[in-house]
Amino acid sequence: MSMLECQDDGMSLRHAVLGMLTSGPASGYDLLKRFEGSIANVWSATQSQIYGELARMADEALVEVVAEGPRGRKEYAITDQGREELQHWMTEVDPEPPRRSxxxxxxxxxxxxxxxxxxxxxxxxxxxxxxxxxxxxxxxxxxxxxxxxxxxxxxxxxxxxxxxxxxxxxxxxxxxxxxxxxx
Amino acid sequence: MSMLECQDDGMSLRHAVLGMLTSGPASGYDLLKRFEGSIANVWSATQSQIYGELARMADEALVEVVAEGPRGRKEYAITDQGREELQHWMTEVDPEPPRRSxxxxxxxxxxxxxxxxxxxxxxxxxxxxxxxxxxxxxxxxxxxxxxxxxxxxxxxxxxxxxxxxxxxxxxxxxxxxxxxxxx
DNA sequence: TTAAACATGTAACATGTTACATGATTAG
DNA sequence: CTAATCATGTAACATGTTACATGTTTAA
CATH class of the missing domain: 1.10.287 (Helix Hairpins)
Known part of the structure; x- marks a missing residue:
């Protein structure tokens, strides 16, 4: 990969989750519901994907568990590092148009x-x-x-x-x- | 899966290849070039994908090898079964709009x-x-x-x-x- | 003679979907 | 008590990308 094309998009699921967490901590289950709401029209995600991505982001310190509730519920919050990553994606990465119809x-x-x-x-x-x-x-x-x-x-x-x-x-x-x- | 939702799209790469073969036999390499031409604006595919899909479709008798040329070149042609599959996809399967932007x-x-x-x-x-x-x-x-x-x-x-x-x-x-x- | 174009194939990895598996809590 | 909802997680599979690996033929 050349130095000029460090414009690797992908990982949008990650940024969708990060974006949703900016309005407050939420569990995987909460996020799933939001993905079934208005956001569903621009980005979809399955339960499987959401839990996996939350775990991965927790490993990378982009999110953290801030509370545990009944039924093993875990509430995640975005970290400063997560905010930075989201900011970077919003302002410095060009969205690539869908190439398939x-x-x-x-x-x-x-x-x-x-x-x-x-x-x-x-x-x-x-x-x-x-x-x-x-x-x-x-x-x-x-x-x-x-x-x-x-x-x-x-x-x-x-x-x-x-x-x-x-x-x-x-x-x-x-x-x-x-x-x-x-x- | 219910009887009503037998509208499983996916596999569009397969139909793109089948469609291209309707204008005459072609090798994987030929098809790759066509995917880099005007079709590229509506569907993209990598070399890797094309060779794999051709092999798979040959197994399923949707295409067949009709000639071998220099450098191991293999020309594929669409079969009657392939035409039937393409026809079905064109007329009976609703294209699902991209759900991600x-x-x-x-x-x-x-x-x-x-x-x-x-x-x-x-x-x-x-x-x-x-x-x-x-x-x-x-x-x-x-x-x-x-x-x-x-x-x-x-x-x-x-x-x-x-x-x-x-x-x-x-x-x-x-x-x-x-x-x-x-x- | 050597670089470009022709030609095929595989492996590793990323992403996304469906199905399976488990269990706790709440409302009727 | 029992069905719906809450809640998480894994496994199998499909699809798509990048990189690796190999070798032939043609044109300059």
Missing amino acids: AMLLRVFFLNLLPPDQGVAYLRRQADLAAHQHAALTKIADEVRDEVGDEAFYGRIALEWGLRASTLIQEWADWAETEIRKAT | AMLLRVFFLNLLPPDQGVAYLRRQADLAAHQHAALTKIADEVRDEVGDEAFYGRIALEWGLRASTLIQEWADWAETEIRKAT
Whole structure:
């Protein structure tokens, strides 16, 4: 590895967990619930992964056990070293865009299908996007009046989702027209 | 697993390879080059993965070796069974949208940064998107006059990329304004 | 003659998913 | 008392990346 490309992303699960711990100590179980909430739309994690990552980060002193409760419950808090790591990731590591889209991969092979099936595929994608847009709109209504920094930036992310689902619908409509023109 | 959720995606590398083989037999090395071409924008694969997947698919009779050349070169062709599998994937399996975005994950934690650094982050994203847009525009110019089904659907996918990079820029600009309003 | 391109394969490691295994506490 | 929820952890497997290992052919 050259000196210039010390821009190794990956490990985002680690930073997601660290980020969640900035709003206060939590157990693995608590974090799992949060990963099933609004964050789930931008990053998912399984129970297995969370417990493993917490243990690993405790070893590396990025988090520490601050309390033990009933049923073996362990509450973790972020350490100064953890905050430093998170800060570094936020400000000095460029997020690399996802390089894989099964949806677009299929578009590359749409010539293998008869045109009407190609159109059906695009209509299906537009439809799925419309449903997603509706779901996000519902969430947007629910969080409209929530106050605080977390809600504020959550709405910023939500707006991205709204725009992205609109994009898919418009693009699919446009593509359908192109295919019809070409047929 | 319930009977209703037999919609197990995954294995897209397999279908990418199968799809590429529909335009004629190719060796692992040939396929690697194609994965470095236009397809790279929607699906990436390493040399290691490609050779492994070809061997596995040969075992399962989805592809077969049709010729051997110099330097141990093996040309693979898709079989009828392979075509069937590809057809099934194209028409009956819904592509599941990517559930992880390091870029948006960071947005969720933007409250940890002073507002000016948050704005800097968004400006950086807009900037990266602008560069991507320029790169895609260049490719669009190059393939503008290419004929054939493959080029046609390649342009459809390209248009998605163009619209997506515009979306990021517009969204980042909007978000920046929101942050300034809130400060 | 030698560097680049062709060509395949394996091993080690990182990451992510599913399933298994265990048990405590609480609410009805 | 018993089902749901809380709570943690491990094992097996799938997927993806990087590095290692090897050897041939072609073009300058």
